[in-house]
Amino acid sequence: MKVIHSGFLSHLQEIVPDTKSRRRLLLLSKRELQSGVVLVISLIILLLLTLIGLSAMQTTVLEERMAGNLRDKSLAFQTAESALRMAESSLKPPMLLPTFTNMGTGGFYTITPTTSLADTSISWDSFWTINPVALSLMTNLGNNAPPLYFIQKLNAFCPVPCVPGSTMQQPYKITVRAVGGTTNAVVILQSIIYLY
Numbered sequence: 001m002k003v004i005h006s007g008f009l010s011h012l013q014e015i016v017p018d019t020k021s022r023r024r025l026l027l028l029s030k031r032e033l034q035s036g037v038v039l040v041i042s043l044i045i046l047l048l049l050t051l052i053g054l055s056a057m058q059t060t061v062l063e064e065r066m067a068g069n070l071r072d073k074s075l076a077f078q079t080a081e082s083a084l085r086m087a088e089s090s091l092k093p094p095m096l097l098p099t100f101t102n103m104g105t106g107g108f109y110t111i112t113p114t115t116s117l118a119d120t121s122i123s124w125d126s127f128w129t130i131n132p133v134a135l136s137l138m139t140n141l142g143n144n145a146p147p148l149y150f151i152q153k154l155n156a157f158c159p160v161p162c163v164p165g166s167t168m169q170q171p172y173k174i175t176v177r178a179v180g181g182t183t184n185a186v187v188i189l190q191s192i193i194y195l196y
Contacts, residue, residue, distance in 0.1 A: 074180070075143055076178050076180035106133060143180055169195070
């Protein structure tokens with residue numbers, strides 16, 4: 001580099017005899033040599049800013065998806081809670097109790113010691129499309145489909161301490177399935193209600 005530079009200075013002395021003018025030309029030549037470095041550094045900084053911007057956009061999109069999924073899950077849970085309360089109120093007076101059978105006619109099952117809906121041979125996906133009661137009153141909640149429920153009449157028992165002549169308690173197990181804004185957000189709730 002020094003050889004080229006000293007050759008450049010001797011050539012500059014031949015062309016421009018004035019030292020003041022030579023200094024000016026020398027400063028200009030140094031600036032011209034650095035202009036390429038500034039361009040490269042500027043492009044690297046621009047690339048870094050672009051990567052930071054893309055990362056921020058991906059984070060924002062991910063946060064929006066998470067918020068949407070949380071809203072769907074919350075909507076499904078609230079719908080299931082409302083459907084559970086409606087199913088419970090359908091068993092309480094002054095409502096007439098529905099007819100319960102082992103086959104679950106209309107979503108109302110009788111559970112005997114030999115039958116169980118927890119049987120592993122049941123396909124729960126097809127079960128929810130065939131057997132339960134659909135609450136068509138609950139369709140304008142923003143959910144994708146009305147909630148479904150079925151009620152199991154469990155075996156009656158005498159509460160402890162069982163006094164002769166006391167009334168038997170009749171338990172009912174209510175199972176509700178609800179979806180949110182999409183069918184991917186599914187909530188299943190159960191409650192057991194005791195009637196005398």
